[in-house]
Amino acid sequence: MLPVIYFDANATEPLRPQARDAMLQAATLCGNPSSVHQAGRQARKLLDDARKRIARHFDAEDDNCVFTSGGTEACALAIHGLQQENGPRRVIIGATEHDAVRQACAETTILPVDANGQINPADLERTLAEDQSPALVCLMLANNETGVLHPVAEAGRICAQYGALLHIDAVQAAGRVPVSVTSPGVTSLAISGHKFGGPKGAGALLLAGGGARQLAPLFAGGGQERGRRGGTPALPAIYAMAAALDAAIADQEQRTQQQTRFRDRIDAAAKASGSVVIGENSPRLPNTTSLATPGIRAEARLITMDMAGICISSGSACSSGKIGRRSHVLEAMNTGELADCTVRVSLPWNVTEDEVTQFISIWARPAR
Numbered sequence: 001m002l003p004v005i006y007f008d009a010n011a012t013e014p015l016r017p018q019a020r021d022a023m024l025q026a027a028t029l030c031g032n033p034s035s036v037h038q039a040g041r042q043a044r045k046l047l048d049d050a051r052k053r054i055a056r057h058f059d060a061e062d063d064n065c066v067f068t069s070g071g072t073e074a075c076a077l078a079i080h081g082l083q084q085e086n087g088p089r090r091v092i093i094g095a096t097e098h099d100a101v102r103q104a105c106a107e108t109t110i111l112p113v114d115a116n117g118q119i120n121p122a123d124l125e126r127t128l129a130e131d132q133s134p135a136l137v138c139l140m141l142a143n144n145e146t147g148v149l150h151p152v153a154e155a156g157r158i159c160a161q162y163g164a165l166l167h168i169d170a171v172q173a174a175g176r177v178p179v180s181v182t183s184p185g186v187t188s189l190a191i192s193g194h195k196f197g198g199p200k201g202a203g204a205l206l207l208a209g210g211g212a213r214q215l216a217p218l219f220a221g222g223g224q225e226r227g228r229r230g231g232t233p234a235l236p237a238i239y240a241m242a243a244a245l246d247a248a249i250a251d252q253e254q255r256t257q258q259q260t261r262f263r264d265r266i267d268a269a270a271k272a273s274g275s276v277v278i279g280e281n282s283p284r285l286p287n288t289t290s291l292a293t294p295g296i297r298a299e300a301r302l303i304t305m306d307m308a309g310i311c312i313s314s315g316s317a318c319s320s321g322k323i324g325r326r327s328h329v330l331e332a333m334n335t336g337e338l339a340d341c342t343v344r345v346s347l348p349w350n351v352t353e354d355e356v357t358q359f360i361s362i363w364a365r366p367a368r
């Protein structure tokens with residue numbers, strides 16, 4: 001068997017060893033964090049500890065870290081709850097948002113993106129100025145397919161100026177680039193543990209402000225998470241998410257330098273062999289590149305790479321299984337037919353130079 005080179009980190013990152021240890025530690029505890037007896041109190045201690053550590057990394061108050069099952073639920077909760085805050089609020093989203101956001105709102109105003117994948121803050125300002133009814137704006141910090149970063153700091157300033165709430169989908173950004181819920185104009189941040197080396201099954205919604213911010217729950221259940229998310233929390237996954245985040249942030253700077261160098265090597269080699277880098281002129285995540293090769297369909301490329309032991313994907317993990325569906329991200333960027341020839345390469349936290357070298361040599365000789 002060929003050794004697998006896993007370059008699909010944006011679908012899910014490999015589990016970090018610190019997360020695996022923490023998961024096992026929490027999984028051996030029997031108590032429910034809501035129980036008042038000592039077994040429950042032991043579990044509650046780990047839950048509180050995870051909440052404190054995660055909140056701190058995003059400058060949120062502990063009470064404003066609401067645990068969820070992942071990024072999709074965190075975005076759905078933000079949209080459901082914030083739409084009702086002094087609302088109803090109309091929802092404005094970027095054209096390249098993940099389905100976690102696109103499918104969570106019935107009706108939206110869509111902000112276009114340019115050929116580099118970014119919204120134009122002037123479009124946001126115009127949209128808010130034209131209709132001054134209460135609004136909720138949803139923008140991703142980093143795009144999952146291209147790695148393109150939106151100008152969220154500017155969007156935040158505009159939202160603050162017009163009294164609009166701003167939900168940031170930071171699922172791909174958390175642990176990879178600095179993110180804070182105290183940035184001007186930001187109301188909430190969604191994160192997902194398995195995107196930074198935690199296990200699947202835990203995420204969080206970080207809310208801005210002091211004191212526990214009220215939020216209408218998607219499901220009230222037994223009133224856990226201060227009434228904002230019912231249900232027994234998945235303690236092993238949550239405790240492991242905290243450990244993964246600690247580790248991801250501890251090596252963020254050094255990893256950014258290394259991954260940027262690796263990504264630039266891949267981009268240069270891909271361009272030399274006739275590929276185009278989508279979103280190249282925008283600021284991007286250090287670990288992500290979106291490569292289109294005119295004349296070589298994405299499926300053919302994926303099969304060639306898979307046969308050589310390399311895992312990459314043709315878009316988001318959620319949509320790549322759906323045959324014949326063009327990426328809405330690439331369509332919004334007006335890439336035309338190139339969309340059918342585009343694959344995503346996303347480097348994991350434990351990528352090595354050797355793997356990058358092998359990737360490059362295989363990329364240069366794809367079957368047509």
Ligand code: PLP
Pocket residue numbers: 010011069070071072073075098100140142143144169171172192193203316317
């Ligand atoms: N938002 C973005 C930008 C994503 O890339 C993803 C997953 O790929 C999600 C939200 C959903 O996260 P989860 O898989 O944890 O539900």
